[in-house]
Amino acid sequence: MNFQPDAGLQAFRAEVRAFLLEYLPASLRGQTLGVRSSCDAMARWQRILNDHGWGAPSWTSEHGGTGWDAAQLQVFDEECAALGAPKQDVFAHRLLGPVMNAFASSEQRAEHMPAILRGERFWCQGFSEPGAGSDLASLRTQAVRDGDYYVVNGQKTWTSYAHEADWIFLLVRTDPAAKKQAGISFLLVDMKTPGITVRPIITIDGCHHLNETYFDNVRVPVGNRIGAEGDGWKATKFLLNNEHAATADLPSLLRYMQVLKRLATSQFVGSVALAQRPEFALRLAQMEGELRALEVMVHRVAELEREQSPVTHVMGSLLKIRGTDLQQRMTGLLVESLGDYGAVAYLPAHDHAVGMEPLPWQQMAQGIATEMFFRRASTIYGGTSEVQRGIVAKLMFQL
Structure with a gap:
């Protein structure tokens, strides 16, 4: 590079x-x-x-x-x-889009890509299941061929924004007798199809962005399958490298750094700004250095992907590990930087209803506590850090 x-x-x-x-x-x-x-x-x-x-x-x-x-x-x-x-929409642009461009038919691209580009079709991802999260190859949701349709039965969990999505890209098992990866297919499913039920999961941050998604005799046209039957793992491996980069979420980390720098000059301990306190300045400098290193890693993974290098998957896993760890530490420092106000979860609509005056730093602090809670899960979703380290160790041994 x-x-x-x-x-x-x-x-x-x-x-x-x-x-x-x-x-x-x-x-x-x-x-x-x-x-x-x-x-x-x-x-x-x-x-x-x-x-x-x-x-x-x-x-x-x-x-x-x-x-x-x-x-x-x-x-x-x-x-x-x-x-x-x-x-x-990260699911449409960073995950499904590249898969469609690489593996879908021209008819499938003509059906879905213009709607994505016009902002008319939002997507969610149907991968994780109870007992099959980071180990996707253990999934049990089945799709049985019935003429020109698949009949899908099973459950997905942690389905982010399924309650807002128009379509879902779904991993299903089409050949239970085949080896784990060999029996998986990749389907595109309209969320309005009869038999789909979405139930909310309210997380520790008090928000609704996750769901359980159930499929009860859902009929999906065979024409909605990406690639050949049983060949879904190939598209999945391609998608997972992009997911690791998306999960590292560099844009959010850049925003965190912006807010941290604003707080550094605007928040005081006594009469001393945070930026003038050596312990805070050191932590901020260390995080900015790690952020710049992560930016270089994003470049490197993209270059390796273009070159179809065998180490791409290893670097993608390393990127996911480093990015999500930094998310947790940065949001933790954001909460600390707010001092006593960092413990407050701000609800502007409720505050207005009871006639409360805005608290100091409320505008800047909006979302910080929620973001910190959400990022507790970032080392789990998209493949846990423990699993990613195992992937790195295994593949580096093979190279």
Whole structure:
């Protein structure tokens, strides 16, 4: 990988910054901390991006994307984070989109990709099951062929945003007699199909973003299968590398650093700003150094993916480990930086209803406690850190 500065990258940054200042509406700027913007905000911003040819920053130009390289995509993410722009649907753009571009038929792409680009179709991921989370090959949800349909029965869990999604991309077992990975297929399912039930899971942060999803004799057209029957593991392995990068969630880490720096100069202990306290300044500097190292790792994984290097999966796992660990420590420092106010979960609608005055730092602190609670799970979802370390150890031994 070439680490030399790109002379044209600063010009590209200026172009992105000018674009955002011109086209990102003021009402969509300054999004509070959170893992996902509202569907309305995402759809509105997606339409604006698409109208100007920027609807799919992470896709190749061949498939309707911008064709940006990893460095340009990182600049775009950084500038969007700086203004607090809504996030795109990560399931559609960073996970399913690349799989569709690599493995789907032209008819399947024509059906789904334009709707994603226009912000008209949101997706969720149906992988994890009770007893089959990080070990996806142990999944038990079955799809039995019945003419031109599969009949799907089973349960998925931890299905993020299934209650808001229009479609789900689903791993199912189509051949129970085959070896674990060999009997899995990859299906696209309309969430309005009869037989699908979504039940909420309320997490420790008090939010509803996770669900249990049940499939009871759900009929899915065979034409909604990606690739050949029993060949779903190939697409899954491809997707998991992208998921590790998405789970590292560099844009959120960039936002955390912005807020930490604001707090460093605005929060005081007695008469001394946090930035002037050596212990805080040291922790902040260490985290910023780790964040910059993670940015380089994101570049490196993208380069390895393009080169189809055998170490891509190892580096993807390392990226997931480092990124999620940093998420937890950064959000922990955010809560600490708020002092006594870090213990308060702010509910503006409720506060207004009872006539309460806003507390000091309420606007800046909005979402910090919730974000810290949510990130307790980041080392579990997308493959636990323990499993990722096992993958690294196993594959490095084989190389």
